Amino acid sequence: MTDLLHAFALPRLNVRGAAVRLTDGFQQILSHQPYPPSVRTWLGEALCAATLLITGLKFQGRLSVQLQGGAELALLYVECSSNGDCRGIARIAEGASPQEFEVATRGAAMAVTLEPLQGERYQGIVELQGATLAECFENYFARSEQLPTRMLLCADDAQAAGLMVQKLPESGGIGSIDRDGWNRCEHLVSTVDPGEMLSISSEQLLHRLFHQEERFDRTPLPLHIRCRCSRDKVSDVLRRLGRDEAIAAAREPGGAQITCEFCGKVYRFDAIEIEGLFRPIAPGAGRA
Numbered sequence: 121m122t123d124l125l126h127a128f129a130l131p132r133l134n135v136r137g138a139a140v141r142l143t144d145g146f147q148q149i150l151s152h153q154p155y156p157p158s159v160r161t162w163l164g165e166a167l168c169a170a171t172l173l174i175t176g177l178k179f180q181g182r183l184s185v186q187l188q189g190g191a192e193l194a195l196l197y198v199e200c201s202s203n204g205d206c207r208g209i210a211r212i213a214e215g216a217s218p219q220e221f222e223v224a225t226r227g228a229a230m231a232v233t234l235e236p237l238q239g240e241r242y243q244g245i246v247e248l249q250g251a252t253l254a255e256c257f258e259n260y261f262a263r264s265e266q267l268p269t270r271m272l273l274c275a276d277d278a279q280a281a282g283l284m285v286q287k288l289p290e291s292g293g294i295g296s297i298d299r300d301g302w303n304r305c306e307h308l309v310s311t312v313d314p315g316e317m318l319s320i321s322s323e324q325l326l327h328r329l330f331h332q333e334e335r336f337d338r339t340p341l342p343l344h345i346r347c348r349c350s351r352d353k354v355s356d357v358l359r360r361l362g363r364d365e366a367i368a369a370a371r372e373p374g375g376a377q378i379t380c381e382f383c384g385k386v387y388r389f390d391a392i393e394i395e396g397l398f399r400p401i402a403p404g405a406g407r408a
Contacts, residue, residue, distance in 0.1 A: 124340040125204065126322045127175040130333050133301030137285035138175040139322035140168050140343070146280045148345045149208055152384040157277070158218050159210050162196060164275030165253045167208045168282030170200040171343060172271070173232070176286075177202055181236035187248060190228035192216035205346040207382045222251045230256060232264075261286070270306055274314035281317040283325065285309055347383035354378050354387040355397055363398045370394040 123145045127138045146164050155163065170185050177183060184199035191213065198208035218224035225248050233243040244264045250256035254271040261269040268287040274280070287302045298304070308329045317325065326335070357378065358366045369376035370391040378387045389397075 123343040124322065125171050125175065125343055126326065126340050127338040128326060128330075129336045130301070130305065130330060131336065132296060132298050132334050133305050134288045134290060134297045135285050135301060135305050136175075136288055137283070138172045139281075139283045139326055140171045141279060141281040141317070141322050142168060142171075142343065143279045145206060145343055145345045146275070147278070150277075152382065153209070155210060156212070156218065158221075158224070159193070159212060160277065161275045162193070162221060162224075162253060163198070163208055163210045164280030165273035165282070166196055166198045167200075167206060168273055168275070168280050169253065169257055169271065169284075170198040170208075171204075171206065172282050172284040174200050174202055175284075175338075177234070179234075179236040179239065181234065181239075184231075184233045184235070186231045186233070187225060187228050188231070190225040190248075192218040192224035192226075193228065200343075204341045204343045206343055207345060207347050209381050221253060225256075230260060232260065268302065270309045272309065272312055272314075272317065274317050276318060279318055281314075281322075283309065283312065283317065345383075347380060347385070349380040349383060349385060349387075351387055354380075355389075358389065358394065359397055366394050366397065367391065 123140070123142045125138060125140045129136045142164065146167065149163065149167065150160055166185060166187070170183060173185070174183050180202045182199055182201045184197065187193065187196040193210065194213045195209070195211040198206070200206040212218060216224070228248045229245055230248045231243055231245045233241065235241050246260055246263055248256050249259045252273070254273045257271045258269050261267045270285050272283045285305050290297070312325070312329070358376065366376065370389060375388050375390040376394060379385070380387070
């Protein structure tokens with residue numbers, strides 16, 4: 121089954137939104153690390169949130185969401201590109217057994233980073249506030265973007281799903297907009313429960329909610345779990361370790377081994393390759 125992101129607009133309600141349901145991609149991410157049930161849920165919800173947020177991008181590039189510094193959840197990181205490439209990871213504080221989101225993330229901050237292919241990088245950082253991840257995103261938009269937002273996120277061991285609606289800024293002279301449209305939209309969204317989101321497709325959910333409204337749909341965006349790791353990037357990590365530490369790792373049985381936390385790919389370097397990483401480049405080397 122292909123994971124798809126559905127973006128839509130409700131022009132009479134002055135609302136934009138998106139819906140997503142992840143199955144294959146979510147299972148692929150879970151296969152890389154043995155996360156406890158609560159962390160699997162939060163990772164699935166965060167991944168859905170990142171995909172929903174890219175529907176608001178006005179550029180080609182990448183968006184990432186990072187929760188860091190929680191009492192029990194040390195790190196939750198997800199990213200999604202405008203072409204649908206996604207990845208995610210979580211780390212638990214040593215000795216922690218996270219159960220409740222608000223407790224696990226106490227003291228954490230949330231950073232939303234936009235990285236266009238061309239142009240300047242932007243990052244918004246806020247203190248995490250909310251009993252659920254969805255509430256944290258709603259509060260983020262209220263404080264950072266002044267954009268009324270409702271977001272629903274849920275996940276189980278097999279799949280994850282998300283729904284987002286946002287009230288657009290009003291522009292003058294639009295007589296066809298329903299002034300009560302946002303209230304009606306919020307009411308419709310409030311009728312959705314997690315079991316429904318995980319049991320029907322995004323298309324069925326949107327039809328159930330908005331079949332009486334004028335709705336314009338974008339072409340669904342296929343989503344793929346795709347890591348950005350490479351041997352060159354791992355080589356840079358080894359260089360940052362320093363020559364002595366990298367060479368010591370290469371002396372271990374099997375040589376130096378670095379495993380990508382995102383995708384599980386193992387990169388191996390023997391002692392000769394490690395020495396080559398720290399060999400000075402002669403002036404003019406590599407020139408035609």
